[in-house]
Amino acid sequence: MLGICSCLRSDPAAYAAYVATNRLSTCFKNFPKVQSSLRWWCQMRDRSIRETEVLIVGAGPVGLVCGVLLRTYGVECTIVEKSRSRDRRARAISLHAPTLELFSELGLLEGISGYAERLTSISLYGRNNSYVGDLTGLDSPYEGYWNVEQPIYEESLEGLYEELGGTLIRGLEVTSVLKQSAELRPPSPNCDDAPSPRRVDRVDQSTSHIHFQFIICADGVGSSTWNLLVGNNERLRKQHSGEYLLLEGVPALKSQVADTGIYIGSDGMVTRAPLTQGRVRIAGPAQPGLSRANSVADLIKAVDKMGYGQTLRLREIERSSVYRVSASIVPRPFDLSMRFCVVGDAAHTTPPAGGQGLNSGIADALSLCWRLALFLKGSSGAEVFDGITDDIQANARHAIESADISTAVRLIRENRTENDSAIRHEMSTRAIAWSQIYRGRGNPLLRRHGLKLHSGDRVPSARRIVDGQSRSMHVSALPVNRIGLTFTKLRRDTLTTDVMPSKFWPDDVAELVLRPDGVVL
The missing domain is CATH 3.50.50.60 (FAD/NAD(P)-binding domain)
Incomplete structure (x- = not known):
């Protein structure tokens, strides 16, 4: 009943404890919590148990x-x-800049850099126009994404x-x-x-x-x-996104980073992302009528309906699936x-x-x-x-919240010239939000340009690497170490503007404290 471990058979003391515990458990059969405590105690007697913090x-x-x-x-x-x-x-x-910064501090980047496809932008493609979300010039040593x-x-x-x-x-x-x-x-x-x-x-x-x-x-x-x-x-369920199609393999056209992005059709959209060795991934919301039981041919037809021709076609398919995605906390x-x-x-x-x-x-x-x-x-x-x-x-x-691109998709499908500026602004905001560099309060696009730091805001890293050289950035020259156990205290009256420009200090705050993970306390 107690699922006693094998060591009891060879340990007289443990066996005696088992007999006593079994009898007690029988006495307390109408008290499940007592039985659970007895079962736990018996398990602790097992010599094969492993302990860890x-x-x-x-x-x-x-x-x-x-x-x-x-x-x-x-x-x-x-x-x-x-x-x-x-x-x-x-x-x-997708490894974003904050993850790359952590991997760099851990000494892991060199081992994976040779397998990475580096992206400095992500774009929305309509049938007639493209809208680029630029990921360069952000406050991190690593611009854009690495696809690994x-x-x-x-x-x-x-x-x-x-x-x-x-x-x-x-x-x-x-x-x-x-x-x-x-x-x-x-x-x-x-x-x-x-x-x-x-x-x-x-x-x-x-x-x-x-x-x-x-x-x-x-x-x-x-x-x-x-x-x-x-x-x-x-x-708490925020939204439900339904089923997604996924195809991976060798593209009909040679993969180029410039072609990476989200392709919008009249009744669907897919993302095309580069993998290693010239392969690509094409994924997007499933079309009506598709399910996990559909054939690969059905998946290909659904992507072809987008109307982008060879750009979204695969010459050789290595993997296909339909999977369910959701958003919940x-x-x-x-x-x-x-x-x-x-x-x-x-x-x-x-x-x-x-x-x-x-x-x-x-x-x-x-x-x-x-x-x-x-x-x-x-x-x-x-x-x-x-x-x-x-x-x-x-x-x-x-x-x-930043994954919601429904406004940009709607404007692209309207196919009106006067929507262009709104789409470009929406794409810039989304791309910067996706980078997670400015994770915290408020609009990440505004934070990039100097929104005041508040409790819970991630402080951007202090150096950017350009052409192999480490250079100071316009946000802060403060080195941020995110894998220590120390708190960093900063006083406004002792810092020069090239260390922390005054426009980033909260009003009427003389001191900032950074947590060990580089977030404002």
Whole structure:
């Protein structure tokens, strides 16, 4: 009944404890909470139990970033991943400037730069005109996006995590969480949705329980861990985007960065994005009548209906799918009393426009991990977590609200010359918002030009790299380190204007304090 572990058979003391616990459990059969406590105590007697400070569920990029940051801060952590191998599909490909800055501080950029397709703009295409969202001249060392296929940067993150002494266990999933202990079991055979993996990572099925001080769920909405932690907690649904088509392969026309963008048709739109080795991804809302059961030919016909000819045609198709996307936010992503936090896709789902889901999840990790490290080290009390829920939900709202390009799409479909200036302004605002450089209050386009900094605003990085040279930027010459555990205090009367121009200071504020992740406290 108690699912006693195998060690009890060879340990007389443990066996005696089991007999006593079993009898007590029978006595308290009408008291489920008492039985649960007895079951937890019995599990703690299991010699095979593993202990860790932080248990992270999910070895995707957000979970791995959490692991890397915590190990950088000296926190012991274990990542558990139900998939027995790394998924080799491209999946999340857009690395925005804040993510590139973090990867640079972690020393990961050199390893992935050779696989990156660099984008300095993203455009909206109508049948007769194009409208460019320029991503150059922004306040970051890295302009625009890097398109890097997920297995490439995942492998770099995983290597760094293990180099820092982190533990990764594959082939097990969390099936129950009781107090601060998680039960692990091998998942069902069909849990791996990756087709024909090319390499198999280390699999550890010897651990049945893990005792932790804190658990982070980073394996998406609806996973077993998410259901255990969040359960029936009502989720705030902002919008629903329906089904999306996705095709990947070799284009009929040679891929050019200038052709990357969102193509608008009379009754649909698709995004064309470059992948490695000259391949491209074409994705967009499904047309009426299409479903997961439709053939590849149906998907191709739906894209052809856009009317862009060879530009959106593939000479060779490597992957096709129809998938459902939505936009939602978990209202309670953090609970200190239960010692859990959900981050990334487990805390919010976002529409694919602008490729923001991954980057918002990494922002969640940055917001959480410095707090968690200070708390577990005893350097701060529970007050260090003040604002963590606001941070996670703000990251989600930024991504969801900026993904709405319906105004620009409507104006393009009207095909009127007098709409051009409005479309260009809309596209500039969206592109800068998608960069996530100016994440915080207000219009990111205005913040770029000097909107006052407020609590919760991300301070742009201090240097830009131009032609291989590091140069000061017009916003600030203040170096921002986002992976430390120190707070930075700035006084207005001691800074020169080239360090922090006065137009960025809030009115009647003499001092600014930056959190360890480079956000205004």
